[in-house]
Amino acid sequence: MPMLNRYTITAADEAVGMPGANELTDLAKSFDADMVYNQIMEHVTASEYVGPERVDGVDCQQCRYESDSDGYSVDIWFEDGDHPLERKIVPDLTKALARQAGKGAAGNDTQIQWAVTFIDV
Numbered sequence: 001m002p003m004l005n006r007y008t009i010t011a012a013d014e015a016v017g018m019p020g021a022n023e024l025t026d027l028a029k030s031f032d033a034d035m036v037y038n039q040i041m042e043h044v045t046a047s048e049y050v051g052p053e054r055v056d057g058v059d060c061q062q063c064r065y066e067s068d069s070d071g072y073s074v075d076i077w078f079e080d081g082d083h084p085l086e087r088k089i090v091p092d093l094t095k096a097l098a099r100q101a102g103k104g105a106a107g108n109d110t111q112i113q114w115a116v117t118f119i120d121v
Contacts, residue, residue, distance in 0.1 A: 041065075043067040043072075044065045044066065044067055045066060045067055045068040046065075046066040046068070047063065047064065047065050047066070048063065048064045048066075049061070049062075049063055050062040050063060050064055050075065052080075053077060055077050055087045055088045055117065056087075056117065056119060058079055058080075058087055059079070059080040060077040060078060060079055060080060060087050060088070061077065061078050061080065061084075062075060062076070062077050063075070063076055063077075063078065072091070072092075072093075072095065073091070073092045073095075074089060074090065074091045074092065075088075075089070075090045075091075075092075076088070076089050076090075077089075085118070086118065087117070087118055088115060088116065088117045088118070089115070089116040090114070090115045090116075091114060093114065
């Protein structure tokens with residue numbers, strides 16, 4: 001919760017109750033780049049290489065994946081090297097939240113900032 005300068009640390013299997021939590025939890029628990037790729041690409045309609053970025057001192061490559069059918073996009077940072085584990089996952093839930101709220105509904109501009117960062121893997 002950025003406005004309160006607070007965050008939560010939980011085990012991957014406890015991340016429930018948030019939009020997209022089940023999908024992100026599945027990705028987080030896989031720790032297998034090939035499996036992550038297959039899960040992501042199943043619904044992806046567009047992808048983009050964003051570029052290199054360091055995450056908690058680790059060199060990574062940032063990629064963005066979008067699904068027009070779901071109105072969902074996610075940025076994923078993969079570690080450089082021979083075993084490119086996912087290091088950080090940041091979904092953009094804006095379109096999904098607006099769709100759930102319905103056209104013209106109050107809260108249609110709701111935003112959730114949610115990032116999953118992996119440490120001590």
